[in-house]
């Protein structure tokens with residue numbers, strides 16, 4: 001998503017800088033580039049067209065002007081040219097060799113940086129770097145994310161880990177975050193430092209007259225540095241730097257006292273300032289708050305991305321742990337690597353952030369789906385082959401469970417068993433050595449002919465366990481003990497008591513300690529007339545318009561292993577089904593929200609009203625955690641957030657919501673929104689009121705509330721991972737010992 005600056009906008013904002021401020025000749029590195037969004041106000045097919053046209057145009061400019069240098073990143077762009085214009089690709093390869101064409105970035109696309117997982121960002125870099133190494137025998141060393149909407153705290157660590165020596169970005173802009181000068185040292189939470197440069201006054205600059213643009217670059221720079229960068233060139237379908245721009249630069253190379261305009265590259269700029277690196281101002285931690293609405297809008301695309309990335313990670317874990325040999329593992333890994341390309345593409349900063357046009361989404365979902373199916377196929381192939389290679393044949397129905405995680409599994413298994421369309425009757429479960437396994441029958445997903453069970457299991461890391469379905473008679477066993485209690489007004493176990501009210505959860509007591517304020521936990525709609533990305537603020541300022549109310553809770557399960565209640569209700573013009581479950585002897589609350597969202601200019605929030613403001617707040621983010629101060633500001637979050645008190649910690653764990661605010665005791669998670677799609681706040685010249693709204697339809701969101709004295713980061717990371725990398729479970733029904741029909 002670009003913010004395009006026109007002559008009239010910049011000229012009035014930026015005046016000429018008195019030249020006497022610059023002590024010696026300042027070199028302005030003129031960076032000719034073309035920002036390209038493969039999907040945004042067009043579909044991916046038009047993104048291919050723009051890639052072909054722009055790189056062709058840029059190569060022509062290189063031929064026409066011997067001093068001109070073009071800068072361009074992202075392997076996906078080059079792949080289109082390699083596949084469809086091999087002649088042009090050969091020219092570009094030669095231009096790169098000759099130093100006329102600079103490859104920046106080195107990623108596969110310019111991804112959003114807050115929503116993809118750490119695995120996804122590493123893949124983004126490694127996939128891009130491998131491509132440029134194989135095609136051009138070079139590795140880009142300057143990170144280049146000029147349009148991305150926020151930069152997480154661990155990004156410097158990730159960049160340095162991959163050999164980067166400089167970083168160029170555009171947002172947050174000066175009005176969103178103050179930084180003393182355009183060039184600075186950026187320090188990550190892990191301690192790594194990288195020289196960074198914030199592009200001022202736009203990276204996609206289309207005007208011919210570049211003087212005010214050059215002056216803006218100088219105004220943002222430390223005069224003592226002697227160097228700055230100025231980005232020019234028409235982005236997207238525009239073809240890059242124009243002849244007129246190039247000729248203006250040639251004409252004005254030495255036209256301004258104390259200033260040299262030089263065709264250059266980001267690498268040359270960072271090389272030039274390297275001796276003064278230690279004098280650069282230091283900026284520490286995350287750089288955020290550009291378009292906060294991008295972290296809640298089009299939530300199904302975000303869920304498809306998050307769950308897809310985890311599914312591919314799980315497929316990799318299974319391929320490593322359960323393959324028979326190197327050949328099988330390599331076959332699976334090749335499929336996984338190829339599938340990642342689809343998710344590296346949909347991690348692009350106008351796809352996963354939800355800012356593109358209505359007709360683009362079907363293809364984005366299909367790409368995410370193609371990756372998902374590849375992961376599912378690897379999971380099935382590797383686990384079933386392992387099963388028949390490893391497990392003994394049994395004359396009875398076996399339930400096989402595989403734990404793909406590094407941590408042991410100790411929890412509930414849920415499954416539906418095929419009993420030749422029989423009902424469960426007096427069957428029972430046992431371990432392979434015959435020890436009875438406690439179980440509970442619950443409502444099946446299939447509305448007839450297949451029963452559903454839950455039972456406890458312990459499974460070693462990267463290991464397996466089996467349970468057998470046994471025919472009657474069951475051994476005489478004492479009843480399964482339980483601490484669960486449930487009614488339409490209360491669900492509790494030995495750790496937690498949850499009081500249920502008309503508006504949601506009215507109270508939670510953790511071994512007698514009240515966790516919530518009287519307002520409890522509820523759902524509400526908040527008016528939201530911001531544009532698709534909420535581009536002009538960092539928080540939600542409009543009032544709550546509707547609260548969940550008048551809800552009746554019904555008991556769905558009574559134990560002994562799990563108790564469950566359910567509320568079905570309306571909120572605004574949407575339907576909401578809210579399910580709350582507790583397990584036996586387990587200090588966690590499991591919540592499921594199924595929402596059929598049908599709102600306009602409104603956003604849905606899960607509001608948690610804590611009993612008192614926490615002492616500290618820690619948010620999971622890509623690469624680790626950050627502490628954030630109490631504030632109504634909306635922040636991106638990944639996996640979990642924890643509120644800590646002196647005596648207890650409360651954490652919400654989820655892979656289905658991506659931004660929240662925590663202002664003292666008011667903790668609000670933004671789940672989905674309903675602005676117009678691809679909307680910047682206005683209307684097109686021809687407008688007949690035909691609108692497309694985001695997030696309409698059915699959404700299924702899972703949350704866990706954890707309570708404990710500390711709730712360590714690693715435990716919450718593991719819980720979040722398990723929410724996206726489910727226990728693998730399947731049936732082995734070979735050789736079942738049926739009675740003779742005679």
Ligand SMILES: [Zn+2]
Pocket residue numbers: 001002035036037147349350
């Ligand atoms: Zn962009």
